[in-house]
Amino acid sequence: MAEMSNDSASAAAGIDLSQFFQVFFEEAGENLESMEQMLLELDIEAADDEELNAIFRCAHSVKGGAATFGFSDVAQLTHQMEALLDKLRRHELNPTTQMVDVLLAAGDALKALLARHQGTGDAVPDTTELLVTIRTLCDGGQVDVAGKASVAAPAPKAAAPAPVPAAAPVAAAVPGVPQPRSLELTITEGANPELVDNITELFTEIVGLGTIEPLDGGKAADGVRRFKVVTTSSDSDLLDLFTFHVSRESVRLAPLGAGYGFHEGAPGAPADEPAAAPAPDLGYGFFDSAPGAPGADAAPPADAPAPAASAPLTEIVPAARPAPAKPAAKAENKAGAALESATLRVSVEKVDQLINLVGELVITQAMLAQNSKSMDAGLNQQMSSGLADLERNTRDLQEAVMSIRMIPMSMVFNRFPRMLRDLASKLGKKVELVTLGESTELDKGMVEKITDPLTHLVRNSCDHGIELPAERLAKGKPEHGTLTLVASHQGGSIVIEVRDDGKGLSRQKLLTKAREKGIDAPDSLSDNEVWNLIFAPGFSTAEVVTDVSGRGVGMDVVKKNITALGGTVDIDSAEGYGMSVKVRLPLTLAIMDGMSVGVGEECYILPLGSVVESFQVKPDMIKTIGGSGRVVEVRQEYMPVIDLEKVFEVPRFDFEHVSNIMVVVEADGARVALLVDELLGQQQVVVKNLEANYRKVPDVSGATIMGDGRVALILDIGSLVRRSRH
Amino acid sequence: MHSILAVDDSASMRQMVSFTLKNAGFNVIEAVDGQDAWEKAGQRDFSLVLTDQNMPRMDGITLTKKLRENPKFKGTPILILTTESSDQMKMAGRAAGATGWLVKPFDPAKLIEVIGKVIR
Numbered sequence: 001m002a003e004m005s006n007d008s009a010s011a012a013a014g015i016d017l018s019q020f021f022q023v024f025f026e027e028a029g030e031n032l033e034s035m036e037q038m039l040l041e042l043d044i045e046a047a048d049d050e051e052l053n054a055i056f057r058c059a060h061s062v063k064g065g066a067a068t069f070g071f072s073d074v075a076q077l078t079h080q081m082e083a084l085l086d087k088l089r090r091h092e093l094n095p096t097t098q099m100v101d102v103l104l105a106a107g108d109a110l111k112a113l114l115a116r117h118q119g120t121g122d123a124v125p126d127t128t129e130l131l132v133t134i135r136t137l138c139d140g141g142q143v144d145v146a147g148k149a150s151v152a153a154p155a156p157k158a159a160a161p162a163p164v165p166a167a168a169p170v171a172a173a174v175p176g177v178p179q180p181r182s183l184e185l186t187i188t189e190g191a192n193p194e195l196v197d198n199i200t201e202l203f204t205e206i207v208g209l210g211t212i213e214p215l216d217g218g219k220a221a222d223g224v225r226r227f228k229v230v231t232t233s234s235d236s237d238l239l240d241l242f243t244f245h246v247s248r249e250s251v252r253l254a255p256l257g258a259g260y261g262f263h264e265g266a267p268g269a270p271a272d273e274p275a276a277a278p279a280p281d282l283g284y285g286f287f288d289s290a291p292g293a294p295g296a297d298a299a300p301p302a303d304a305p306a307p308a309a310s311a312p313l314t315e316i317v318p319a320a321r322p323a324p325a326k327p328a329a330k331a332e333n334k335a336g337a338a339l340e341s342a343t344l345r346v347s348v349e350k351v352d353q354l355i356n357l358v359g360e361l362v363i364t365q366a367m368l369a370q371n372s373k374s375m376d377a378g379l380n381q382q383m384s385s386g387l388a389d390l391e392r393n394t395r396d397l398q399e400a401v402m403s404i405r406m407i408p409m410s411m412v413f414n415r416f417p418r419m420l421r422d423l424a425s426k427l428g429k430k431v432e433l434v435t436l437g438e439s440t441e442l443d444k445g446m447v448e449k450i451t452d453p454l455t456h457l458v459r460n461s462c463d464h465g466i467e468l469p470a471e472r473l474a475k476g477k478p479e480h481g482t483l484t485l486v487a488s489h490q491g492g493s494i495v496i497e498v499r500d501d502g503k504g505l506s507r508q509k510l511l512t513k514a515r516e517k518g519i520d521a522p523d524s525l526s527d528n529e530v531w532n533l534i535f536a537p538g539f540s541t542a543e544v545v546t547d548v549s550g551r552g553v554g555m556d557v558v559k560k561n562i563t564a565l566g567g568t569v570d571i572d573s574a575e576g577y578g579m580s581v582k583v584r585l586p587l588t589l590a591i592m593d594g595m596s597v598g599v600g601e602e603c604y605i606l607p608l609g610s611v612v613e614s615f616q617v618k619p620d621m622i623k624t625i626g627g628s629g630r631v632v633e634v635r636q637e638y639m640p641v642i643d644l645e646k647v648f649e650v651p652r653f654d655f656e657h658v659s660n661i662m663v664v665v666e667a668d669g670a671r672v673a674l675l676v677d678e679l680l681g682q683q684q685v686v687v688k689n690l691e692a693n694y695r696k697v698p699d700v701s702g703a704t705i706m707g708d709g710r711v712a713l714i715l716d717i718g719s720l721v722r723r724s725r726h
Numbered sequence: 727m728h729s730i731l732a733v734d735d736s737a738s739m740r741q742m743v744s745f746t747l748k749n750a751g752f753n754v755i756e757a758v759d760g761q762d763a764w765e766k767a768g769q770r771d772f773s774l775v776l777t778d779q780n781m782p783r784m785d786g787i788t789l790t791k792k793l794r795e796n797p798k799f800k801g802t803p804i805l806i807l808t809t810e811s812s813d814q815m816k817m818a819g820r821a822a823g824a825t826g827w828l829v830k831p832f833d834p835a836k837l838i839e840v841i842g843k844v845i846r
Contacts, residue, residue, distance in 0.1 A: 017742065020738050020741050023737050023738040023741055024738035027736060027738050056780075057780055061736050061780075064831070065738050067830060068738075068742065068831040068832070068833075069738070069742075069831075075831075261826055261827055262826035262844075263820050263824065263827075266820075266824065285816060286844075
């Protein structure tokens, strides 16, 4: 794309615009995000001026960049949005839900267009209808529910004090407005007369396309041909036609004209420049007599519209009134732009590399600490204090580096207001979303992986959980269903809860359904076990399969994905009152706090978060039940005993040995006691994936390298707890 | 060497303008909005101020007015970049004391051409 969008002039200036594309894409993406956010938060009844201005600015900013960098389809759509938003911020129109809907839809279309320009999107959204709809709304018309424009009502003239002076010719491309506009067409493959002929012939072949005439006297300059095109068609339509014959990169359309102007007599304005009269065509101008305008010293021409510096001011000020929209209100607000200069964009790979290196450093440090244990601290005082410093610094460094990857949960939650709004209106439901703990931070990798399962849970709640408004009223509930998303830190985990006040799970229905599916489901199952049935593969409780959550991934996939992240899912429900799904996840996948235990010659790591307590066992505490099962009694509570030696078939050379240390661990709401030889200590371990490097091993979630260089397995407590149930 | 103050809230536009101007041999100081520009203008002299109109915190026209109130910038050329090529906006710029305007989108060569007319 090296030469893309460069017309002859910019090629001469030696600037390749494509180098700015990435910044533009990121910036446009951010602008669209914040626009969507603000649109969703917009109070239609009492829209705040500053809010409307900020939304306008987003569209405006995207349009400016898109037009500059040659993305005409994006510019076209944002231009229309901007026109509507401009009327809103000037109070020439009052915001309606329809407008918000259409602007949101337009935002989606823009995202798709931008994705396509970046080469990531697939479908090309058709913006024709959107453009018509926005224009209709802009003209004060109404659109029906489907979003199609109906007959436009006459524009509310009273509210609009002649917005644009009649004398102002529409200079730049006003997309879609069926009035002829003059464009400058540049073809960089212009040296090939055949290609050029193909394009000029289009204008004779297609009736109503407009006229084309050379601007360069039929001669290519540096292989570039320039034409003047007068047409009513949109830029994108024209480009679609042209690209039958030439590549998209080699054609460019721009409004015809100089694009700038000087005010006569303004300081710095060039003397030899014609005054502002032909301004709309030039696209730029200087104000006469203004400071710095070229020829400020020269006597202004007698027939100039504004001959004196002082006189025109009073005359002009009223006309200018609507333009500087309340600068006082704007100032000192939203320091967003300023903040930008304090942040730095770094690719995720670089951060990951850093994290890997820190992981290695942690291992090296642990190794040094281990080796120095045998050292005489008295003799090597300096060395010891150096190692202590190293340990502290390594830990601080590790925390600092990990925090780079931490992003707030609001990044995930932010997508839900929009999704629920669309979903609820599609299902005819009324749903209010409450989010709590948005500032809770989570590892970026985790955020990416948890987004899909969470989306599914939210859809599920809205679709199957929350009832239709009439049904809710009949049950004496408020018409609006409430969906609550809560994120919080609990120990070394983050807990995300999706809660609704809908109809909840029905024990009887679930049991019946399970039996239909051939699942063994006796009536004796506890509530919790019944709720967990919905995670069985292919299980769905809705009687009607909707296109919202009935198809695609099921709850079984949700559970599988969360388990794969080292997380757990817990369901709680009360029929008629709603349900809550709690997802518990480790904060990060890379490093964890562990307790190391010894069994025979082996060392195993237990995730510290799952360790409840440890104690020395006395022979009478262990009881054998039902032949092989053993339980231990701790404070009148019995829990299964798992002998790690037997689970992992640890070789034993000392046959007399009896393990007598119990470590109580907890997972999935159940506790088991692990029988081990000794407790070795607590330490941070760098988790190495076993599956990726070797294969999946039952009861093991990963491995790590210990300070002395040995490999220790990290135990999967959830799996051990499940083992105890069988 | 001439120093130019380039003011735009859009990072991509700022980058483009700055790159173009530096390529043409100017010294460029960037500002992210009118307020930022106003603060930077207090610290040094500029041969030209090139400002966007619609920005958070302080817009281009307000910036122009403020600069003109300062004797230091009485004669400095100020160009306002605007996507709204309406007469209204131009007149507002004129009233504020701007030297001229430049309609977005423009290409780099156009920018150099226009600047060449006011900086000699």
